[in-house]
Amino acid sequence: xxxxxxxxxxxxxxxxxxxxxxxxxxxxxxxxxxxxxxxxxxxxxxxxxxxxxxxxxxxxxxxxxxxxxxxxxxxxxxxxxxxxxxxxxxxxxxxxxxxxxxxxxxxxxxxxxxxxxxxxxxxxxxxxxxxxxxxxxxxxxxxxxxxxxxxxxxxxxxxxxxxxxxxxxxxxxxxxxxxxxxxxxxxxxxxxxxxxxxxxx
Numbered sequence: 001x002x003x004x005x006x007x008x009x010x011x012x013x014x015x016x017x018x019x020x021x022x023x024x025x026x027x028x029x030x031x032x033x034x035x036x037x038x039x040x041x042x043x044x045x046x047x048x049x050x051x052x053x054x055x056x057x058x059x060x061x062x063x064x065x066x067x068x069x070x071x072x073x074x075x076x077x078x079x080x081x082x083x084x085x086x087x088x089x090x091x092x093x094x095x096x097x098x099x100x101x102x103x104x105x106x107x108x109x110x111x112x113x114x115x116x117x118x119x120x121x122x123x124x125x126x127x128x129x130x131x132x133x134x135x136x137x138x139x140x141x142x143x144x145x146x147x148x149x150x151x152x153x154x155x156x157x158x159x160x161x162x163x164x165x166x167x168x169x170x171x172x173x174x175x176x177x178x179x180x181x182x183x184x185x186x187x188x189x190x191x192x193x194x195x196x197x198x199x200x201x
Contacts, residue, residue: 013067077137
């Protein structure tokens with residue numbers, strides 16, 4: 001794994017199915033457990049090793065959807081197992097019928113990396129998930145939220161920002177929107193720019 005990451009200019013963690021609850025929750029009710037689908041323990045282990053090596057080797061990292069959730073787990077954070085069950089008044093975040101369209105706005109923290117990338121205070125996003133970041137792990141901070149409070153982006157806190165040349169974790173899927181929306185396209189532009197040695201936008 002160390003050699004694999006060493007060969008990479010940058011690392012991207014992609015979307016996918018649910019993560020095994022045993023990694024972030026001591027006790028999950030049978031009802032909640034039934035909402036969890038597609039668990040792949042081998043992938044979980046593999047990607048946790050990828051995360052560890054990426055931080056050890058100081059490589060640029062972009063985490064999307066499942067990747068956003070797993071990186072929070074890797075540092076000791078937790079997840080909402082099922083938004084519809086556990087979050088009162090939640091939006092419908094599992095819009096699989098419109099996964100390639102913007103279905104709600106997220107508010108961006110002024111001065112954050114994603115705010116600089118999007119060049120505005122709100123960003124329209126797609127939404128195809130039923131789990132979300134709950135307890136945010138150190139050394140991350142929330143830099144985007146949906147109207148119902150769901151964590152939509154995380155970045156390294158300012159005192160840890162120099163750990164990696166680039167770090168952004170997002171709950172939405174910019175790869176499905178980049179061809180039509182500059183804010184999403186700019187995420188990949190910033191990621192690639194960081195990979196070739198630039199640490200600033």
